[in-house]
Amino acid sequence: MLELDKIVLKFKADDHELTALKEISLHFETGKIYVITGPNGSGKSSLARVIMGIHRPGSGRVIFDGEDITGLGITERSRKGIGYAFQHPARFKGLRVADILEIAMRNGEHNDCHYLSELGLCPEDYLERPLDASLSGGEIKRIEIATLLALNPRLRIFDEPEAGIDLWSFEQLIEVIGASHRPDTTTIIISHQEKILQMADQIILLEDGAVSLHGPREQVWPVIRDSVRCACRQDCSRGGMYYVNCPR
Incomplete structure (x- = not known):
């Protein structure tokens, strides 16, 4: 591949x-x-x-x-x-959420509402909204991930x-990414x-x-888990030491 x-x-x-x-x-x-x-x-x-x-x-x-x-x-x-979801998604003045999903879903299997719903965004509330600063960071992030999933690339x-x-959306995100992964x-x-x-x-x-x-x-x-220090409820790196989330 x-x-x-x-x-x-x-x-x-x-x-x-x-x-x-x-x-x-x-x-x-x-x-x-x-x-x-x-x-x-x-x-x-x-x-x-x-x-x-x-x-x-x-x-x-x-x-x-x-x-x-x-x-x-x-x-x-x-x-x-090949498809890519940015860590910090861009905003597109003049485009609606529906516009970018419509472009992406030409190669996909679902309609433009499917992945928005899967990621906890009600399509009725979001499809007509512009991709601008009125959307929060978490909203624009989920919209971009929904767009990548709708695009259905072979390499994601x-x-x-x-x-x-x-946290609630994170749990959904894990489920959706895992469920959408295919053998091909x-x-x-x-x-x-x-x-x-x-x-x-x-x-x-x-x-x-x-x-x-x-x-x-x-x-x-096990090598990472046993050799790094654990910082509960926060992710950080200090002086080259690698930190992961503690179990809650």
Whole structure:
């Protein structure tokens, strides 16, 4: 399905160069759920954006279904079946919620009300609303996730889908993402939420722009759980230490 071959990504920062990703090589199989986790600043979102074509790597290759798509942009990758839900979704002046869902659902199996309802948004209250600042962060986040689900891509990337979501909506979100995953799709989720990590077939731990651990959830999760400190009801990273949510 997807192969990353020695991906290197660098950014210019003032008078120096920052290496965000350091020769990342990964293989993603069809039908599996992958969760990429790690401390803040470890390169998780940068890696997701390289896959989607938002960032162009300085070296390395992105291969999708055996085709080198490194040089393709977002639109071309979307046409090939790759979809992305941003950590902080954009707002589109002049578009309604119904407009963006109508565009997405052309490739989907459900009507424009299905995923809104599944994510706790009443279609009657939201379809005619503009995608502007009148929507809260949690609302626009759920609308974008609903749009990605309606788009029905073969490779789905969710960048911290829990960001800005209340606890009740978070539980719904997990159920919907899990239920919508199919044997012919690949799901990549950027997250450090324990409940999302427990959904994974494979967990990838990034630290300082490099893969430090990768394997089946059953093998990786105990290593992460036993070697990190637990901060109840908050997620943070301090001094390179990685924190996860405590059980309630």
